[in-house]
Amino acid sequence: MFKPWTLLGIAVTLFGSGVSPLDNGLAKTPPMGWLAWERFRCNTDCKNDPDNCISENLFRTMADILVNEGYAKVGYEYINVDDCWLEKERSVYGELVPDRTRFPRGMKALADYIHLRGLKFGIYEDYGNYTCAGYPGVLGYLQRDADTFASWDVDYVKLDGCYAHPSEMDRGYPEFGFHLNRTGRPMLYSCSWPVYQIYAGMQPNFSLITQHCNLWRNFDDIQDSWASVESIIDYYGNNQDLIVPNAGPGHWNDPDMLIIGNFGLSYEQCKTQMAIWAILAAPLLMSVDLRTIKPEYKAILQNRKIIAVDQDPLGIQGRRIYKHKGIEIWSRPITPLFQNYFSYAIAFVNRRTDGTPSDVAVTLKELGLTSPTGYRVEDLYEDVDYGVLSPQTKIKVKVNPSGVVILRADVQPDFPRRVPYYTTQRTVFNPVQQVFRIRNNNGFSTK
Ligand SMILES: *[C@@H]1O[C@H](CO)[C@@H](O)[C@H](O)[C@H]1NC(C)=O
Numbered sequence: 001m002f003k004p005w006t007l008l009g010i011a012v013t014l015f016g017s018g019v020s021p022l023d024n025g026l027a028k029t030p031p032m033g034w035l036a037w038e039r040f041r042c043n044t045d046c047k048n049d050p051d052n053c054i055s056e057n058l059f060r061t062m063a064d065i066l067v068n069e070g071y072a073k074v075g076y077e078y079i080n081v082d083d084c085w086l087e088k089e090r091s092v093y094g095e096l097v098p099d100r101t102r103f104p105r106g107m108k109a110l111a112d113y114i115h116l117r118g119l120k121f122g123i124y125e126d127y128g129n130y131t132c133a134g135y136p137g138v139l140g141y142l143q144r145d146a147d148t149f150a151s152w153d154v155d156y157v158k159l160d161g162c163y164a165h166p167s168e169m170d171r172g173y174p175e176f177g178f179h180l181n182r183t184g185r186p187m188l189y190s191c192s193w194p195v196y197q198i199y200a201g202m203q204p205n206f207s208l209i210t211q212h213c214n215l216w217r218n219f220d221d222i223q224d225s226w227a228s229v230e231s232i233i234d235y236y237g238n239n240q241d242l243i244v245p246n247a248g249p250g251h252w253n254d255p256d257m258l259i260i261g262n263f264g265l266s267y268e269q270c271k272t273q274m275a276i277w278a279i280l281a282a283p284l285l286m287s288v289d290l291r292t293i294k295p296e297y298k299a300i301l302q303n304r305k306i307i308a309v310d311q312d313p314l315g316i317q318g319r320r321i322y323k324h325k326g327i328e329i330w331s332r333p334i335t336p337l338f339q340n341y342f343s344y345a346i347a348f349v350n351r352r353t354d355g356t357p358s359d360v361a362v363t364l365k366e367l368g369l370t371s372p373t374g375y376r377v378e379d380l381y382e383d384v385d386y387g388v389l390s391p392q393t394k395i396k397v398k399v400n401p402s403g404v405v406i407l408r409a410d411v412q413p414d415f416p417r418r419v420p421y422y423t424t425q426r427t428v429f430n431p432v433q434q435v436f437r438i439r440n441n442n443g444f445s446t447k
């Protein structure tokens, strides 16, 4: 018998304390798309490796596949360039210049190609003197580079933090955001600001960060391994009281790219990454070779039910509500609402390595699902519909080692149907008001 924890309720509040988060009309739900970095890195060797080097051909190809193979249809929208797209020197006029051999038609032409397919174009820069790979950074050229991006019809800017002083970021990131805004072109602004400050031993000012960025990185770059994915999951779970309240429509925590379909994760582990990223309201940025991805991994990335959890309009980031002996339960409040009851996505994760699936049995009430009207429960990977269950019903799931079972529980309306009184737009968990109070009881077992 595991030590049982139960959450009793959650609180909703307006985004507090008088500051308002960035509102450039973008990222009302977490952005979805494709990003080169984790899979293609800084491969600039187009002579010997023309199909995999960082070049306009790679991004054009991925844009075509996004549209032709169903990714765009389920919501993947951005094609994002990462580091290593630049010439090592600015032009004599001080402008950024894309690599002349690898991007011979330039970034505006690439943006046009992507826009013609109904997609959006993201680019990468760095707040410091150099990008992480040693190309020119924006420091000293903030306004000019923002103007350049706007003139290229960029839709998304990721601003990294190498070769910069973390103590200057509280000024510098807002300053670059100011210049992005001044161009008049809405550009989603992804900041690496907090992670560099955390590395430097500083406490990031998340109130300031949410005011200026659409998303931000909290933790390490993802690598192609389960250990890396686990470390990210642990970071978000262990620091959730600090992290979760900062997420909401227009402003998101970014646990980094999806590595589903690459070399390092098993099928089960890929399912776990997708499920937990959806619980975390994370940007869904695939970094995988879409030309060669196997169908079962493509199916994970295109799972509409899990994408719908990620993209839930309330934008409330989920939490880890149970962790014991390698079994974790993660929960995210989602729509629809009935009266003051949320619906939920619930992910059961098995971090054990003992080779056989673990059974987890829990009542809905123990998961915090207490509406007397009940919940319609379904499995989001398997075709299992549990029907409408009362809070007292015990559900049992079998979770594979390093795997996940993710359920969706839609709160049922009473009859006759009443209009939900819940109308607040910006919602966050409010940790101060005792979110997810936890208490002991005996109803929770795993074996
Ligand atoms: C960036 O370069 C300038 C000019 O060389 C220098 O003064 C500054 O210290 C550099 N900043 C960082 C963070 O290295």
Ligand SMILES: *[C@@H]1O[C@H](CO)[C@@H](O)[C@H](O)[C@H]1NC(C)=O
Binding pocket: 023, 024, 025, 180, 181, 182, 183, 184, 185, 186, 187
């Ligand atoms: C610029 O900022 C203002 C004020 O927050 C906002 O209303 C506007 O949409 C922003 N424009 C762009 C292009 O980001």
Ligand SMILES: *[C@@H]1O[C@H](CO)[C@@H](O)[C@H](O)[C@H]1NC(C)=O
Binding pocket: 019, 205, 207, 208, 211
């Ligand atoms: C954090 O930023 C806000 C502005 O959003 C400011 O009012 C507050 O003083 C800052 N907090 C700290 C500890 O610097």
